[in-house]
């Protein structure tokens with residue numbers, strides 16, 4: 001579906017750097033535990049069950065559109081879905097997040113990994129995309145997503161969310177050939193997975209490189225960026241906007257310019273007026289409210305929104321978002337107020 005068929009195409013116009021009266025807004029993790037209506041859907045099944053049932057995934061995707069009126073929808077799923085299809089046993093534990101019981105540590109583990117055929121192994125995601133678009137009926141564009149190859153590899157090797165990333169870094173430096181062959185398999189998986197989403201009808205995609213910030217700039221350039229570039233290059237023929245999100249942007253922003261995506265999504269640590277001189281003129285910026293501000297007061301939120309807007313100034317190509325996912329303890333009223341002041345201005 002082209003943007004001509006959308007009743008609200010502000011997001012796609014921002015991706016093309018058109019001059020707009022206001023920026024579009026969407027929120028990372030916009031369908032999540034902070035919403036009582038999400039908790040209701042979630043009661044029906046496990047988190048993975050939710051991701052794998054198109055009807056429920058569609059309901060979750062639509063919630064923030066119906067309740068908050070955001071300018072873009074994002075497919076409800078998880079970055080680890082295609083990794084499970086590569087042959088890892090995935091489990092989501094309450095409070096501790098994702099866990100693999102058979103993480104990738106040795107060459108034999110790497111050899112055993114399959115590059116799944118996305119349509120066969122994860123066809124439920126394509127079904128969800130089609131169902132969501134039907135229900136959206138052109139109201140707003142739908143974003144698809146994937147983890148970037150590096151961030152997926154961190155989960156595969158560590159086996160869970162990590163703080164120090166010792167195991168994956170030990171593989172990078174201690175077994176570089178093994179690391180390369182792991183990354184090659186992950187990259188092929190990501191490309192096929194996103195091609196499936198594109199074919200099913202997403203209007204744009206975001207690559208989440210949540211843990212790239214654990215690398216120094218040199219190592220990012222050497223061990224993470226090339227695989228992101230390969231994904232973007234492989235998908236460029238589809239001509240839909242692409243977004244790269246990195247948590248830990250500050251050290252990596254100069255190199256992120258070379259990823260090939262249209263949009264760079266940055267965390268909250270770098271004020272936009274300091275980010276702008278470091279990004280190419282043709283890049284759109286997305287960000288970057290500190291999610292914690294939504295746990296404070298309306299006054300604090302308003303002054304942070306003002307600060308972000310004045311940091312952007314008159315530069316075309318800006319999408320309002322948070323610097324990372326919305327926190328489960330966020331009051332829905334604060335999320336609604338954020339959307340309202342970005343869309344209608346401050347009184």
Ligand code: CP3
Nearest residue numbers: 028029030031032047074075076077078079097208210325
């Ligand atoms: O943005 C959206 O609303 C789309 C849905 C989405 C989810 N996860 C839903 C989710 C997206 C885009 C993701 C991506 C994702 N998943 C990332 C990258 C983005 C980021 O936040 O950095 C990562 C690192 C993951 C892996 C993951 N999934 C973790 C670490 C966790 C546990 C987090 C926690 O707060 O417990 C998840 C679970 C998860 N993914 C939930 C949701 C709504 C909560 C699951 C539940 O209902 O219990």
